[in-house]
Amino acid sequence: MAIKNSVSDTVARAWFDRYKKEMTSSEYDKYVSDFKKDTIVYRASWKTAETPNEPMPDGIEVQLNGASDKVDSKICVLCNKEFTGWGNNPEPLSNVGVCCKTCNNEKVIPKRMEELDV
């Protein structure tokens, strides 16, 4: 069996929003059914226990609490380097993919702090 992809709920929701607009309804239905087979959705790692789960579209379920450590290696969307272990959510710098711990600490968290400050 193929290794499943994993994606955070926040990223998955952004994909579905986008594809729903860009695809025909039959393409979109196929995409959703493939997604359910191949992809594990986890709660975004930056969410705390108090952050409510937002409802997912089209019967997608959030299956893991916290970032998955089951996927061997990932490419950071911010520095393009490969890393292993838990990916971090790169929002607001990117709304797709995951980023490495270094980028999370040095770029993503400062950016979020900055946005909170406005």
Ligand SMILES: [Zn+2]
């Ligand atoms: Zn990085």
